[in-house]
Amino acid sequence: MTEDRGPAKKPPMRDVLAEAAFALFMERGFERTTVDDIVASAGVGRRSFFRYFPSKEDAVFPDHERCLADMTAFLEAAGEGDPVEAVCDAARLVLRMYAEKPEFSVQRYGLTREVPGLRTYELSVVRRYERTMAGYLERRWAGAPDAALRAEVIAASVVAAHNNGLRSWLRSGGRGDAGAEVDRALELVRAVWGSAAERPPAPAAEDEVIVMIAPKGAPMWRVVQRVEAALDEERGTTER
Amino acid sequence: MTEDRGPAKKPPMRDVLAEAAFALFMERGFERTTVDDIVASAGVGRRSFFRYFPSKEDAVFPDHERCLADMTAFLEAAGEGDPVEAVCDAARLVLRMYAEKPEFSVQRYGLTREVPGLRTYELSVVRRYERTMAGYLERRWAGAPDAALRAEVIAASVVAAHNNGLRSWLRSGGRGDAGAEVDRALELVRAVWGSAAERPPAPAAEDEVIVMIAPKGAPMWRVVQRVEAALDEERGTTER
Numbered sequence: 001m002t003e004d005r006g007p008a009k010k011p012p013m014r015d016v017l018a019e020a021a022f023a024l025f026m027e028r029g030f031e032r033t034t035v036d037d038i039v040a041s042a043g044v045g046r047r048s049f050f051r052y053f054p055s056k057e058d059a060v061f062p063d064h065e066r067c068l069a070d071m072t073a074f075l076e077a078a079g080e081g082d083p084v085e086a087v088c089d090a091a092r093l094v095l096r097m098y099a100e101k102p103e104f105s106v107q108r109y110g111l112t113r114e115v116p117g118l119r120t121y122e123l124s125v126v127r128r129y130e131r132t133m134a135g136y137l138e139r140r141w142a143g144a145p146d147a148a149l150r151a152e153v154i155a156a157s158v159v160a161a162h163n164n165g166l167r168s169w170l171r172s173g174g175r176g177d178a179g180a181e182v183d184r185a186l187e188l189v190r191a192v193w194g195s196a197a198e199r200p201p202a203p204a205a206e207d208e209v210i211v212m213i214a215p216k217g218a219p220m221w222r223v224v225q226r227v228e229a230a231l232d233e234e235r236g237t238t239e240r
Numbered sequence: 241m242t243e244d245r246g247p248a249k250k251p252p253m254r255d256v257l258a259e260a261a262f263a264l265f266m267e268r269g270f271e272r273t274t275v276d277d278i279v280a281s282a283g284v285g286r287r288s289f290f291r292y293f294p295s296k297e298d299a300v301f302p303d304h305e306r307c308l309a310d311m312t313a314f315l316e317a318a319g320e321g322d323p324v325e326a327v328c329d330a331a332r333l334v335l336r337m338y339a340e341k342p343e344f345s346v347q348r349y350g351l352t353r354e355v356p357g358l359r360t361y362e363l364s365v366v367r368r369y370e371r372t373m374a375g376y377l378e379r380r381w382a383g384a385p386d387a388a389l390r391a392e393v394i395a396a397s398v399v400a401a402h403n404n405g406l407r408s409w410l411r412s413g414g415r416g417d418a419g420a421e422v423d424r425a426l427e428l429v430r431a432v433w434g435s436a437a438e439r440p441p442a443p444a445a446e447d448e449v450i451v452m453i454a455p456k457g458a459p460m461w462r463v464v465q466r467v468e469a470a471l472d473e474e475r476g477t478t479e480r
Contacts, residue, residue, distance in 0.1 A: 119364075120360050120363070120364055123360070123363045123364060123367055124359075124360055124363060127363055146428065148404065149401065149404045149425055149428060150428065152400045152401075152403070152404050153397050153400045153401050153404070153425075153428060153429060155400070156396040156397055156399065156400035157393050157396055157397050157400075159396065160392045160393045160395070160396035160397075161389065161392075161393050163392070164388065164389045164392050164393070185389050185393075188386065188389060188390065188393060189393060192432055192433070193432070
């Protein structure tokens, strides 16, 4: 999609349209606002709208296409590190998009909860992020047993964790640290799945072992956190 | 929703309509089939259709509402066992619905992949299953730290694993054992999260410990599987 950013002083037409559309959606409601209303408010022709947005729904979420493209590029450029860390970082790109415009994001969250068509639209977008992440993980694990299964389960976990953190922040009215909420949520996924990925084989010989002692009643995710912590500690002292 | 099952010999009107609709969708395509075509084929009036189905999309998935109700009832009746096991079993209710009608399920899978509106519809339904499971988990863990976060991440994992197994089966043309595919997929989730839930505190005193030895390079999910296996073994010998 090409974007006519126009001369330096004028805001891009695409932004003008998205802003005009959103103002009307908030004022009159999404259903009661027509594309004709939007183009009249923005002072352009009807065809201009469809040049930038395939549908009215797309104008509510003007940044997702860019963010999806950014995520794809980010993952294509990701190095040889832990792939689960990479998809967690990829999810943070989505958060950043929301956090850049707190007021808009919070208002849109309210609008989306009221309009079933927008919720459905959002589900489709979320699904595209999830598939982008799963595709990356599967490529990284190509040939490994259950690569597709693990990729899909982990991508779904990352998306769910991200959305939990994002929603907390949106519900708080966009106050507080969105990044901290999402980091905390993603940490749960990383603790469980982070090394499920492919711990770089170099540092430890195959027959080196970890010995872990934990209370029998401990929940499994705590056990995992302890193993992880122990491994990190070991690495810190012996390999750095 | 009340269902007029009619006299014993005649198939229920709802089924007649769904079958007529599906036959037309396969023959002419989803978009090109109107509700008028469907009611003409079924030999009933237009209002009968909307009495049973809010939209054309709903007629493609006639069993999800019942399955969602079954899942809710199943989880309400679930006992004090591992909540993660309970949601895995709840997911199997969805599988059973697909596996009951292999030919229909496989044909519909093809149709759904061709019609974006049906894919979106399906995403919404899947989301409702996910929320049903997450709601149950959150209630079971009420008051525990991160209850909502864990509930959402695990419900998303269960759904992703279930769908991976279901899709394998659908892609194979509905041949083979759908249950086995899904069991294998859910096992990955159960191994990692099953005890993350709330291992019943009774059997082991707080200060009893498990000692686990694993290769340092082992992926975390293998470590978890071993811890799980060790715990199960212990329980088998000491508590049963």
